[in-house]
Amino acid sequence: MTASAEPIRVGVLGAHGRMGGQAVKAVREATDLDLVAAVDVEDSLSALTDAGADVVVDFTHPDAVMDNLRFAIEHGIHAVVGTTGFTDDRIATVTGWLADKPELGVLIAPNFALGAVLAMRFAQQAARFYAAAEVIELHHNRKADAPSGTAAHTARLIARARADAGLAPGTDATTAQLAGARGADIEDVPVHSVRLPGLVAHEEILFGAEGETLTIRHDSLDRVSFMPGVLLGVRTVPHRPGLTVGLEHVLDL
């Protein structure tokens, strides 16, 4: 008879928040995981080390996440990060921290919902064929950042796929415009942000060519949609040393 594996000891940062609260519940309900710390803004990060966490899940704020991640890496705790705000500079900084801890795994995912990850992958595939692409993201009005991390990631994937295919960005004839009317410019992909009560998390990726358009849309209607991806990340990250950016790599899409 084989002995069952020890549960993974998990700490959640941002535990009182919309996503952190869901993550606490999901970890508690998973029989192979043990919630050992639920930490929010008023608590010390030492709760993670005191509790012997193997993996930390971060759903806090773009202003807080780098300090949290540095603490986790310094203390040998694997990390699953959903918090947004990861620029190329931040990714390079995390890579530098990990150089001293080659055994540690960090997963940073702009979106843990399966459909959102697939939508990004489909957009990357379509971008080879369409010079003109725009992203519209729609979220609840309590969201701290704009554009969403998912939309920024999607725009970068489109821009890179387009460039790899030798396509120049699409052009338009708009010369007279109110500031902001054409959205934020991320690597020549316009990104538009909508904030409304009642929404959760939604994204549309639009491509256009002569005589046709293609729209890829994903809707998270409830935050439970993110939990299978979060749990997959927690179970996987101890066995994926180094930095992984995007759940698509874990899903092998």
Ligand SMILES: NC(=O)C1=CN([C@@H]2O[C@H](COP(=O)(O)OP(=O)(O)OC[C@H]3O[C@@H](n4cnc5c(N)ncnc54)[C@H](OP(=O)(O)O)[C@@H]3O)[C@@H](O)[C@H]2O)C=CC1
């Ligand atoms: N990758 C993904 O799939 C998803 C990512 N997100 C991202 O997750 C992040 C959190 O979103 P959401 O849950 O809606 O936000 P909330 O504001 O609901 O929750 C954030 C929580 O973190 C707390 N907090 C802030 N700073 C710290 C800190 N230094 N240490 C511990 N806790 C802290 C906040 O406390 P207080 O309110 O007192 O400041 C709050 O309780 C955002 O960046 C969002 O974009 C969201 C959904 C899905």
Ligand SMILES: O=C(O)C1=N[C@H](C(=O)O)C[C@H](O)C1
């Ligand atoms: O704040 C949110 O709600 C979400 N944040 C992430 C993002 O900015 O992309 C993921 C999802 O869109 C929900």
